[in-house]
Amino acid sequence: MADPQWDPYDRNCPTRRVLDRIGDRWTVLVVGTLDDGPMRFGEITRRIDGISQKMLTQTLRGLERDGLVKRTLYPQVPPRVEYELTEAGRTLREPLKALEDWATTHIGGVLEAREQYDQAV
Amino acid sequence: MADPQWDPYDRNCPTRRVLDRIGDRWTVLVVGTLDDGPMRFGEITRRIDGISQKMLTQTLRGLERDGLVKRTLYPQVPPRVEYELTEAGRTLREPLKALEDWATTHIGGVLEAREQYDQAV
DNA sequence: CCGTATCCGGTCTGATACTG
């Protein structure tokens, strides 16, 4: 399947859909964190600065729904839940890394340009 | 500037900032469109399906502010305005392309997983 | 032609409180 000659300016094209997916506040950070290996809910919470329980749950559910994260519940008391990237989830890391690299390299210039622009007003 | 050992889970890290920048609905599409070369406002509008004047203006202003797009006004009547990617703007295309490629390759699986997940409910 | 100004509804998020 795939490749029905997508028009990139069509709102249903894959890129748009993927951006809607990862463009939110937390998804990229969660994927990046899980790249370190399987991890418990609490561990992820501690690693990501400022995320709330609600948003972490919501983000993980979304990723699980899209087959990018696998959720494993160990029926214990207290419960233990582990999350890990699926095969598909791991492949997402590469393009994300490219973006991170760009960010690190260019953020200085961007911030500088921003300051200049704001002063010119 | 740059490289004060960013904590990727800090909300001020470059990646986060860049994602806040390009994570919106239109920025990526505008950058992709301008990659074809300098272009007038109306031309961009026609190329991008569904964008409103307001959002195009807003997106272009943001990109201009960050030094990723250059705006040139030709003082004519009626006015003629051209937009083009700056050097920095062009470098952004590469990581964006990586994301597009991932999207094209994996969107099928994602959509499929989503369907299964939703049925399981 | 290329915008700006305004209103307004939907979504995203965070804070808080509660549960198996």
Next chain:
DNA sequence: CAGTATCAGACCGGATACGG
């Protein structure tokens, strides 16, 4: 520990009307 429920504010984006 790992969630769910609820509420309210911020923000995004679209529609519309008007201006240089």
